[in-house]
Amino acid sequence: MSTTEDTAQVAEPTVRPVLAAAVELARAAVVELGQGPVGPHLGVHAEPDPDGAAATHRFAAELAGYRGWEWAVVVAAAPDATAATVSEVVALPGADALVSPTWLPWEERVRAGDLGPGDLLPPPVDDPRLVPGYLASDDPAVEEVALEVGLGRRRVMSRDGRLDAAERWFEGTSGPAADVAVAATLPCGTCGFYLPLAGSLRAAFGVCGNELAADGRVVHTEYGCGAHSDTVVADGAATPVTELVRDDSQLDLVEPAAAPQPAEPDQAAELDQAAEPDQAAELDQPAELDEAAEPDEAVPVE
Ligand code: SF4
Secondary structure: OOOHHHHHHHOOOOOOHHHHOOHHHHHHHHHHHOOOOEEEEEEEEEOOOOOOOEEEEEEEEOOOOOOOEEEEEEEEOOOOOOOOEEEEEEEEEOOOOOOOOOOOOHHHHOOOOOOOOOOOOOOOOOOOOEEEOOOOOOOHHHHHHHHHOOOOOOEEEOHHHHHHHHHHHHHOOOOOOOHHHHHOOOOHHHOOOEEEOOHHHHHOEEEEOOOOOOOOOEEEOOOOOOOOOOOOOOOOOOOOHHHOOOOOOOOOOOOOOOOOOOOOHHHHHHHHHHOOHHHHHHHOHHHHHOOOOOHHHHOOOO
C-alpha cells in the first residue's frame, strides 16, 4: 500500500530539456527588468502541468533589503516546440528570506488592552461567548424584572463565556493568589465594600466598592486587602514603647555637695594657722585694712 509520501516522490515531474536549457533566456528576462545585478542560477523545477509545458528557473536576487529572495522565471514551451519563451518573472522569498509574520485577520490580532477610547470592536458573528437572550414580554412588570436579572437583552454571555471570564478573574490580579490577597487577613467575601455579582458568578465574584482599595474591579470572594471593612488597628502611641521606658531600678544616688558655712572665729584662726603665709595674708586682709589694729586683735588666737 503506497503512502502519500511515496506518491509525491513518484509524481515529481521532470523538466523537459528544452525548458532546462533556457537558463540564459531566463536570466536575460530578469536583467531586462533593470532591478540590478542578477545572482547565480539556483536551479530549475517543473511546474505541475500534465504536458510538462512549463518550468521555473531560480536566480539569487541581489536586491537591497531583500536578503534571501530569489528571482523566479517561468519559461514555457509547447509539447512540440524547440524553443522556450518567458511567461513570468517574479521575486519570491527563498528559504532564508526575511519575511513578515503570517498575516492574520485583524479580529485575530486584537489582544486584551488594545481597545482604546472611541474604538469599535464588534464581536464575531459566531462568538462562542454569546448566546441569544430572551425576548422581553409585553408585560411591563415582567420586563422590569427581566432587565434586572439580566434578561431582555439581545444576547447574553454563554456558559463558556462566563467560565472563561471566571477563570481569568480567578487567576488575575484580583484573584485569591494575588500578592495583596495572600498578605491580607480578611477576605472580600466578608467585607462591607464587597458587592456580589448577579447570576451564577455571584457565588465567587463581586465588585469592590472601596475607593481606596480595588474600587470598581471584579474581585474574587477569597481576594482581600488591608482596607477590609472589619480591619482594626490597635490603639496606642505610634512611637515605639521602648523609647519611652525608663529603668528606675538602677539609680545612682549622689549626695548633694554641702553649702559652705561662714567660719567661726576659732575655726578661722585654725585655718590661718594651717594656711601658707600668702594664703594667711589673704585671709588677714580685714586686719590689714584696720591699720590701727594689733595683730592679736585682728587674729584672736587663744
Ligand atoms: S476593600 Fe478590600 S477586602 Fe473589601 S471588597 Fe475591596 S478589595 Fe475586598
